[in-house]
Amino acid sequence: MSFRLGRLLGGTAFVSLILASASSACELKIGSPSVLSGPAAQWGIALRGAVEFAAKEATEEKLITIDGEACTVSTSVIDSKYTAEGAASAMNQLAAQGIKVIVGGVGSPEVTGLKPVATRNRMVAMVNSFAKNSIGPQWPNVFHIGPGPSGWAGPIIDAGRERFKFDSVAIVAPNDQGGTDVAGVNGDIFKEKGVNVTQEYYQRGTTNFAPIVTRVMNANPGALDLASSPAGDAGIIVKQLRQAGFEGPIFRLGGPGFDEIARVAGGVDVLKDFLWYEPIYMDENMKALEEKYQKLMGSPRPENSDFFRWTFAARMMIKAVAAAGTVDDPRKIADAMRALPVEDANIGKGHWIGQSFFGINQEMSYPFAIGIVQNGQKQPYLRAEAVSEK
Structure with missing residues (x-):
């Protein structure tokens, strides 16, 4: 009886030892509030692909070692629906999982919703938002993945004015913070360059853009800026404006999405004269990253070029975790x-x-590209160097 009891106790202790070892294994779990539905889903799909790739890359290459143990990296991606409420809900779910490291969301409405939850739960986050208060001293653990229009709108406007003559612009954007903040920044930069500005706003989720197109045509601006309108919305607006006879250049100074805009509009030729911010200048190094993704993940990288920025952001977060020597101390x-x-x-x-615009030096800046369509023909990208405040 005592022999059997000893064997039972010994077996129990052995199982407990195994379970304790498993529970103490080093793992970084990256949480990602990521819009996966609606017109902005393309941005969220790029984010999801980037964090999943960076996690697998870090695990296979053993990029995080803490106390001599190689850490695995996994992800938890939750649809944030491109709303403040959706992002807050996603963040609360991530907090309930005990996650302390966040990469996402993709836009101002989400970032507005996630920052209070991140602060309350002592998370560290790398976000993307073109809002005027995306980051700030009051959120010391929140970083920004790349410069907003305050950094790159000026060079793109200059490129447009070199090619097309105009002295007025109408800016069209959603009427929430994700639209009004970007439109406001863009408008200020246009004004600094001597361009008269008018603004038109619409309710996010609108499907009938005819009234806005009519008002823009009646105002007769020399150019149009679609600011941060989602790519699907932007494509519809461009198509309807061109059908209505609008001849001026169209800017998209609110993030990438060119391929989707061109597809919805009906083709590159429909765009006619079009300029946009492309977050990455494609060269051999970037093509090597595409190839690495294909090899590691077994499929082509997400279509939206924000994938590259989010890969950079996720890699930076992984580097920070490795340098800090902890997966759970934000x-x-x-x-x-x-x-x-x-x-x-x-x-x-x-x-x-970021110090001059946000009051905190926590925004990454790196080389980007200016995309141009002229007379319906896509032109070679222009490389623009990383914006610096020095």
């Missing part, structure tokens, strides 16, 4: 992030910026 991870250079093997070198 303050140490944030401190380590600030000390890292803005640099990536594929994207290249950049700078930390």
Whole structure:
């Protein structure tokens, strides 16, 4: 009887040892509030693809080692629906999972909803938003994946004015923070360059853009800026404006999405004269990243070029975790992030910026591209160097 009891107790202790070892295994779990439905889903799909790729890359290459143990990296991606409420709900679900490291969301409405939850649950986050208060001293653990229009709208407007003559512009955007903040920044930059500005706003989710198209045509501006209108909306607006006879250049100074805009509009030739911000200048290093994704994930990378920016962001977060030597201390991870250079093997070198615009130096800046369609023909991208505040 005592022999059997001893064997039973010994077996129990052995199983407990195995379970304790498994529970103490080093794992970084990256949470990602990511819009996966609606007109902005293309942005969220790019984010999801990037964090999943970076997680698998870090695990296979053993990029995080803590106390001599290689850490695995996994992800938890939840649809944030491109709303503040959806993002807050997603963040609360991630917090319930015990997640402390966040990469996402993709736009201002989401970031507005996620920051209070991140602060309350002491998370460290890398976000994307073109809002005027995307980051700030009051959110010391929140970083921004790349410059907004305050950094790159000026060079793109200059490129447009070199090619097309106009002295007025109508800016069209959604009437929430994701639209009004970007439209406001763009409008200020146009005005600084001597361009008269009018603004038209619409309710997010609108499907009938005829009234806006009519008002724009009646105002007769020399150019149009679609600001941060989702790619699906932007394509419809461009198509209807061109059908109505609008001849001026059209800017998209609110993020990538060219392929989807061209598809919805009816083709590159329909765009006629069109300029946009492309977050990445494609060269051999970027093509190598595409090939690595294909090899590691077994499929082509997500179509939207925001994939590259989010890959950079996720890699930077993973580097910060490795440098901090912890997967669950957000303050140490944030401190380590600030000390890292803005640099990536594929994207290249950049700078930390943001002090002059946000009051905190926690925005990554790296080389980008200016996309141009002229007379219905897509032109070679123009490379623009990383914006610096020095």
